[in-house]
Amino acid sequence: MGTRWGINRTVAQIHALLFIFPRPLNAEEIAETLSIARSNVSNSLRELQGWHIVKLVHVMGDKRDHFESLKDVWEMFRIVLDERKQREIDPTVAMLEECIREAAAGKGTDNYTEERLRELHSFFDKTTTWYAQVAKLPASALMKLMNLGDKMLKLLGAGG
Amino acid sequence: MGTRWGINRTVAQIHALLFIFPRPLNAEEIAETLSIARSNVSNSLRELQGWHIVKLVHVMGDKRDHFESLKDVWEMFRIVLDERKQREIDPTVAMLEECIREAAAGKGTDNYTEERLRELHSFFDKTTTWYAQVAKLPASALMKLMNLGDKMLKLLGAGG
DNA sequence: CTATCTATTCAGTATAGACAGAAATGGATG
DNA sequence: CATCCATTTCTGTCTATACTGAATAGATAG
Missing domain, CATH: 1.20.58 (Methane Monooxygenase Hydroxylase; Chain G, domain 1)
Incomplete structure (x- = not known):
């Protein structure tokens, strides 16, 4: 459905993953889960943050950035x-x-x-x-x- | 705006033209006005008809098909x-x-x-x-x- | 039946945008 | 200050699809 509304596949996939996942994920995990390039994840996450529906969060004891979707x-x-x-x-x-x-x-x-x-x-x-x-x-x-x-x-x- | 909502440029252009134009146009006129290929017009018109917002009409004394947009x-x-x-x-x-x-x-x-x-x-x-x-x-x-x-x-x- | 005019289909080309991988940047830590 | 790791930027490639032009089909009049 996303494609028909001007949303590209990768962005939609990442958002869906973050939406259904119980905890924040880092870029590495996302790239691996969806089998897409690390750079692609980076750009897509920036876009999602631009839409204000995905936010960067920090996980204790891990210096990598983690991301979570709005749930409502x-x-x-x-x-x-x-x-x-x-x-x-x-x-x-x-x-x-x-x-x-x-x-x-x-x-x-x-x-x-x-x-x-x-x-x-x-x-x-x-x-x-x-x-x-x-x-x-x-x-x-x-x-x-x-x-x-x-x-x-x-x-x-x-x-x- | 059309592009961002999954509507291609030509289709949007043709619809806009038919919408603002006071009388039905034939394919030839559309192609010429918008400088696009005749076949492209044909396909785009079919798509617009599929959306039920453009209708085929006949003009007296002219055997060519003419098209008009819904106006409401x-x-x-x-x-x-x-x-x-x-x-x-x-x-x-x-x-x-x-x-x-x-x-x-x-x-x-x-x-x-x-x-x-x-x-x-x-x-x-x-x-x-x-x-x-x-x-x-x-x-x-x-x-x-x-x-x-x-x-x-x-x-x-x-x-x- | 043939000539002519219109509309559609088809096959190739062009283009925009998605995507990958490498290179560069940034910023923390010892 | 050097090193290491995470992240971003950049450049080229690939793919999907828009678009063209030519060929085809269909209709009507002579």
Whole structure:
């Protein structure tokens, strides 16, 4: 699945290994377990740390670096969404706004195209704003939201 | 942005072109506008049709095939999510269930690992179930949900 | 039936990115 | 200050896949 979402195989493998493993592992152990080059492990670990879902930890009496994955799936999901929003959505929205500005200035763009751009922008805007609201809900509220099920329609029809 | 989400450049370009263009285009026009090979257009169009976000239409007095994009951004988003769920999430969940079964049968997997797998599975399960509920909401209800904002917390605290 | 126009398939090429192994760096310890 | 070990950086190779251009298939009109 990872590959289809722009995550390379090695990175995904290492993360999976750290996620399911009960204790932190050092680079050597990872390389050996997955049969991949030491340097590859090093780079992949840096990437995972860049995503803030793997952390470096020290094990007493061992000077080598050890690594462990975040274990809370929900938290991990939230962190990755935040990160991707920042890296991918935000620049996209900025570019959309630039396009719309240019289009509005009338540089050969017809109204139809401009309208499409506005709708796209509005979609991103609404979605990210909503997400920002949800992301700051406490875990308990999030669980309630997830468990609403059919009650959702009633609730939205009445109160919202 | 497309590239980072596992969509290749040409496919994304063609879809963008069809999305912003006021009328259906034929393959020739697309190839020329984007300076890509005719065959590449043909394959990319097939892929886009596979995602159900681009449709073949006929233009009177012209025997060539013309193509147009779905224009409703929300609807497109929903369709793509559905499709990706089916292609990527569902098989992943099936594999997770298989792993859990094997782990439970005690094939050398420790309890810790099994517990991680269960949590991961539960996450997918909750998320997809919730999504299925939301996806069938009428557009108006969806908009209400998106516009809840700070009211969300109150609503969940009380009614949920 | 043949000519012409469109769309698809196929086979080879090009390219981007993953990966390995060697070299270099860093930093601790005696 | 030299040595040793862990880690990172660098460079070349390999692989997967995007892409092209030519060949093929299919349809329609004359």
